[in-house]
Amino acid sequence: MPSISPSLAAAMADAANAITESLDRILPKSDFPEQKLFNAMRYGVLGGGKRLRPFLVLNSASIFGVGGDCALRVAAAVECIHCYSLIHDDLPAMDNSDLRRGRPTAHKEYDEATAILAGDALLTLAFELLADPRTHEDPQVRCRLVTALAKASGVHGMVGGQMLDLIAETTQLDIGAITRLQRLKTGELIAFSAEAGAILGKASVQHHNALRAYAHDLGLAFQIIDDLLDAEGTEEETGKSVQRDAKAGKATFVTILGADRARNQAKLLSEQAIQHLGIFGGRAKQLEDVARFVVDRKN
Amino acid sequence: MPSISPSLAAAMADAANAITESLDRILPKSDFPEQKLFNAMRYGVLGGGKRLRPFLVLNSASIFGVGGDCALRVAAAVECIHCYSLIHDDLPAMDNSDLRRGRPTAHKEYDEATAILAGDALLTLAFELLADPRTHEDPQVRCRLVTALAKASGVHGMVGGQMLDLIAETTQLDIGAITRLQRLKTGELIAFSAEAGAILGKASVQHHNALRAYAHDLGLAFQIIDDLLDAEGTEEETGKSVQRDAKAGKATFVTILGADRARNQAKLLSEQAIQHLGIFGGRAKQLEDVARFVVDRKN
Numbered sequence: 001m002p003s004i005s006p007s008l009a010a011a012m013a014d015a016a017n018a019i020t021e022s023l024d025r026i027l028p029k030s031d032f033p034e035q036k037l038f039n040a041m042r043y044g045v046l047g048g049g050k051r052l053r054p055f056l057v058l059n060s061a062s063i064f065g066v067g068g069d070c071a072l073r074v075a076a077a078v079e080c081i082h083c084y085s086l087i088h089d090d091l092p093a094m095d096n097s098d099l100r101r102g103r104p105t106a107h108k109e110y111d112e113a114t115a116i117l118a119g120d121a122l123l124t125l126a127f128e129l130l131a132d133p134r135t136h137e138d139p140q141v142r143c144r145l146v147t148a149l150a151k152a153s154g155v156h157g158m159v160g161g162q163m164l165d166l167i168a169e170t171t172q173l174d175i176g177a178i179t180r181l182q183r184l185k186t187g188e189l190i191a192f193s194a195e196a197g198a199i200l201g202k203a204s205v206q207h208h209n210a211l212r213a214y215a216h217d218l219g220l221a222f223q224i225i226d227d228l229l230d231a232e233g234t235e236e237e238t239g240k241s242v243q244r245d246a247k248a249g250k251a252t253f254v255t256i257l258g259a260d261r262a263r264n265q266a267k268l269l270s271e272q273a274i275q276h277l278g279i280f281g282g283r284a285k286q287l288e289d290v291a292r293f294v295v296d297r298k299n
Numbered sequence: 300m301p302s303i304s305p306s307l308a309a310a311m312a313d314a315a316n317a318i319t320e321s322l323d324r325i326l327p328k329s330d331f332p333e334q335k336l337f338n339a340m341r342y343g344v345l346g347g348g349k350r351l352r353p354f355l356v357l358n359s360a361s362i363f364g365v366g367g368d369c370a371l372r373v374a375a376a377v378e379c380i381h382c383y384s385l386i387h388d389d390l391p392a393m394d395n396s397d398l399r400r401g402r403p404t405a406h407k408e409y410d411e412a413t414a415i416l417a418g419d420a421l422l423t424l425a426f427e428l429l430a431d432p433r434t435h436e437d438p439q440v441r442c443r444l445v446t447a448l449a450k451a452s453g454v455h456g457m458v459g460g461q462m463l464d465l466i467a468e469t470t471q472l473d474i475g476a477i478t479r480l481q482r483l484k485t486g487e488l489i490a491f492s493a494e495a496g497a498i499l500g501k502a503s504v505q506h507h508n509a510l511r512a513y514a515h516d517l518g519l520a521f522q523i524i525d526d527l528l529d530a531e532g533t534e535e536e537t538g539k540s541v542q543r544d545a546k547a548g549k550a551t552f553v554t555i556l557g558a559d560r561a562r563n564q565a566k567l568l569s570e571q572a573i574q575h576l577g578i579f580g581g582r583a584k585q586l587e588d589v590a591r592f593v594v595d596r597k598n
Contacts, residue, residue: 028454033476037454037462088419093411112392113465116415120387121454123419127426128449131442139438143430146445150427155327155336155420163336166412177332 008289012055019054019079020046022072026129040110040118041125045083047101050297052222052290053078056193059286060211064201073135074145074196077126081153081189084122087115089162095244102239123153136200144199152192161185169248175256179220182253186226187219194218194287210279214287217273222294224266227252228259229299237299263295270295307588311354318353318378319345321371325428339409339417340424344382346400349596351521351589352377355492358585359510363500372434373444373495376425380452381488383421386414388461394543401538422452435499443498451491460484468547474555478519481552485525486518493517493586509578513586516572521593523565526551527558528598536598562594569594 023045030038054075061071090097090105091112097105107115129135130145151157161184168181194215198208229237230245231254245252253262273291277284322344329337353374360370389396389404390411397407406414428434429444450456460483467480493514497507528536529544530553544551552561572590576583 032459033466033470034459034462036466037459041454084419088415091412091415093415113390114462116387116390116392117458117462117465120383120418120422121458123422124449124453124458127445128453131430131445131449133442139442143432143438143441143445146426146430146442150423150430154423154427155340159416159420159423160331160333160336163333163413163416166416167332167335171332 005289005292008286008293011059011286012050012290012293015055015058015075016049016051018058018072019051019075020048022076023079026073026076027125036110036114037117037121040106040114041121043109044087044106044118044122045079047103049083049101051079052294053082053190053193055290056190056215056287057196059284059290060194060197061200062197062286063280063283064197064203064207066197066200069134070136070200071197073129073132074200075193077129077135077145077149078189078193078196080122080126080129081149081158084119084126085153085158085162087119087122091115094162094166097244099235099239126153138202141199141202145196148192148195148199152188157184157188158186161188165250168250173251175253178251178253178256182220182223183216186223187216190219190222191215206279210276214273214276214291217269217276218291218294221266221269221273221291224253224262224269225295225297227254228262228266229297231255232259233299239299266295304588304591307585307592310358310585311349311589311592314354314357314374315348315350317357317371318350318374319347321375322378325372325375326424335409335413336416336420339405339413340420342408343386343405343417343421344378346402348382348400350378351593352381352489352492354589355489355514355586356495358583358589359493359496360499361496361585362579362582363496363502363506365496365499368433369435369499370496372428372431373499374492376428376434376444376448377488377492377495379421379425379428380448380457383418383425384452384457384461386418386421390414393461393465396543398534398538425452437501440498440501444495447491447494447498451487456483456487457485460487464549467549472550474552477550477552477555481519481522482515485522486515489518489521490514505578509575513572513575513590516568516575517590517593520565520568520572520590523552523561523568524594524596526553527561527565528596530554531558532598538598565594 027042028038057075057078058071086100087106089095090100091107098108106118127146131142136142161181164181165185191212194211195208198211270291274288277288326341327337356374356377357370385399386405388394389399390406396404405417426445429448430441435441460480463480464484490511493510494507497510529542569590573587576587
């Protein structure tokens with residue numbers, strides 16, 4: 001069992017339920033002939049998961065008193081991006097994974113073409129959600145959200161990181177290159193999630209920077225633990241295919257540092273992440289707790 | 300030779316050059332390890348093409364006196380969306396095409412994984428371009444552009460249409476279903492391109508509607524001719540694989556109406572499109588000419 005505090009566990013479960021309900025409302029249902037596409041989109045985003053990124057959006061927003069539908073819509077947009085990336089990453093031409101969150105991956109449940117299109121549609125939907133006046137009354141804020149999410153998830157962010165990850169299958173990366181890979185592949189979207197509250201709340205530059213710094217350390221800690229779970233976890237525990245890195249012969253934090261040093265590094269990053277939140281007094285308690293959680297998690 | 304007027308030919312060539320230069324400036328170059336991704340994005344958008352959608356953006360914008368970098372950036376965003384959709388549509392899991400604009404398709408020139416990611420990155424870049432203050436000083440206008448482009452290219456637009464197109468390979472559609480398919484697959488993005496000028500120029504509802512009506516007729520005419528070129532053209536003339544619909548056993552405007560009636564229908568739609576432009580007096584001359592061109596084109 002992960003050593004997650006009961007209050008954090010409850011808060012994360014509440015946030016996960018809220019975001020799942022929100023996505024269920026937002027995502028199109030259809031009896032059009034193309035309903036298979038709508039179903040595949042829903043399959044991709046409603047299949048559970050920790051909802052870490054939405055949790056960061058909701059809790060960074062609450063620091064600045066932004067709540068309700070605004071933060072939920074931004075959280076839904078981030079989750080659309082995250083889930084589209086999982087659908088595309090799982091494709092045969094990419095990681096070729098059959099299992100995700102304990103269920104068949106989208107292209108196994110549907111087919112490759114539908115999975116590609118469902119990913120494209122979710123990616124597009126994310127920006128439609130952000131630009132909608134219901135997300136924030138100030139169009140300047142909505143444009144900032146679109147810009148920040150596009151940068152975090154595009155060629156200089158998540159997609160660039162995924163490309164590096166493919167290159168890593170045939171090139172031995174050093175620790176610096178792996179750190180950059182992970183910052184792009186997962187770090188930038190996690191950073192956006194934490195910064196989104198500051199954008200919604202029109203926060204000061206210092207508050208923006210504190211949340212970004214927190215999220216970058218958190219994201220790296222999260223990824224190191226991901227590598228550890230891939231190396232040491234079981235399919236039953238993690239709900240996804242494991243030892244994929246070892247099978248692909250990829251260098252990871254664990255293969256380079258070893259399991260013990262990697263775990264220590266993750267803990268150090270987690271502590272450092274919490275220190276960045278000092279600027280908020282006690283108002284970022286949930287974000288502090290989540291930094292502890294990511295290094296203790298078992299899936 | 301297509302019976303295209305010399306002035307339209309020159310205007311289209313000018314617009315195509317301007318948009319290619321703009322995309323060349325905008326698109327990332329890199330000596331990062333992931334430069335293959337940057338190269339594939341550039342390959343996907345800098346390989347020529349008629350640049351019909353950018354032409355519509357530039358010329359609808361000029362009706363309202365909007366020029367220069369604003370219109371070019373919107374044109375570039377539309378072309379990023381169009382080119383990403385070609386890259387993904389050409390994939391083996393989709394249309395499995397080897398040839399596009401007389402060159403190998405992106406996944407043949409690079410590989411499938413890189414092609415998927417290049418498409419994702421171009422899709423994301425389109426929204427980054429629109430949300431940037433350089434596209435328009437008013438964030439309300441930028442949000443409207445993001446919303447309209449997302450709707451035109453997402454599940455209720457282009458991606459939904461592509462799904463219908465896949466379904467059409469195993470289901471016989473009637474003329475109504477094919478019309479809806481084509482409206483989604485190509486019509487909505489063409490409609491956005493023509494409407495973008497009205498959004499940039501903060502035009503009246505009547506002007507918006509006239510441009511949308513024009514573009515819907517134009518888009519359908521364009522598609523009927525596409526079906527005719529696929530049925531009757533050669534690979535040399537069109538620069539892409541032909542008779543794909545026949546090989547896939549797909550119903551098209553041509554298989555249902557026959558070539559002659561299909562061509563007449565396209566001409567009728569073209570004339571109707573031009574009539575919608577009456578509201579602009581003589582200020583939409585290029586858009587009128589392009590409606591004549593699309594039914595006369597040979598590739």
